Amino acid sequence: MTRSSAINESPLSVEEREKFEAQYSEIATLAGGLAHEIKNPLSTMSLNLELLTEDLETLDVPAKHRMLKKVENVQKECKHLQDILDAFLQFARVGKLALSSANLNDLVSDFIDFFRPQARDASIEISPHFDADLPQVQIDQALFRQVLMNLALNVIQAMPAGGLIELQTSHKDGMVYLDIIDNGKGIDEKVKSRIFDTFFSTKPGGNGLGLPTVKKIIDAHHGTIECESEQGRGTRFTISFPVC
Structure with a gap:
């Protein structure tokens, strides 16, 4: 494989770049705020699922293992959502650089x-x-x-x-x-x-x-x-x- 040449694009003017960065910063802030708002109830759900698991462990009923399995599946989905949100927040924060x-x-x-x-x-x-x-x-x-x-x-x-x-x-x-x-x-x-x-x-x-x-x-x-x-x-x- 050989390195391909980069596509030539007209550089943005200072004014265009500043406008773009300001628009991006506003969108990133809104998106980051929304993600944080989702993370809070998600964390509460995850905590309550852990408590529910502890309560189920103390039960002695035939359906215990089936109930624990269902709770475990919900916990996995919560973890998956948490990972998506963490990755999205990381994505949204890319803006100002510490050069x-x-x-x-x-x-x-x-x-x-x-x-x-x-x-x-x-x-x-x-x-x-x-x-x-x-x-x-x-x-x-x-x-x-x-x-x-x-x-x-x-x-x-x-x-x-x-x-x-x-x-x-x-x-x-x-x-x-x-x-x-x-x-x-x-x-x-x-x-x-x-x-x-x-x-x-x-x-x-x-x-x-x-x-x-x-x-x-x-x-x-x-x-x-x-x-x-x-x-x-x-x-x-x-x-x-x-x-x-």
Whole structure:
């Protein structure tokens, strides 16, 4: 797979960008507030289900196990809703960035050290290839760590029997690039065209916010993210950030 060229788009003016950011901030605030309003009664429901389980455990009736199973199913659905809300709040909060100058090699290397035990458990080998002369970028390090984690978890799901993940950095024409390449099962064209769509997921129980959150974070940095994939041959995500 070769890196495809980015699509040329006319940059927004300062006024257009400020207007867009203000509109986005208002929508994000409303959405975040709504999610919080849902979380509160959901937490109460979950607590009461735990108390109900404790009460049922003390009963000595023939239907006890059947009742406990039904309560357990409701608890699982509450947990699923809680996970969706947490992911949505994370998605909605991406806005203002805590930028600092950093070398992408250092950030990726730190993440590899953190992620290596989980990769080992999944029989995944990590192979880094870093550009020694990489320029600095302005980046929100906590959000970039989230990007790496979301993409790494995606890789684990793509390679259930294990495999290889390569992380390559490079720079060209005022941009710093990070390629994340796996030799997993790949993505078909129909799915690939929608992977960054909010709430789109092919995974059972998936919330469809992982990759949209990744794109939102990259967009907020005025960067780009592209995906190339061939079924049976693997997937390449290419991320770019402007040089400081």
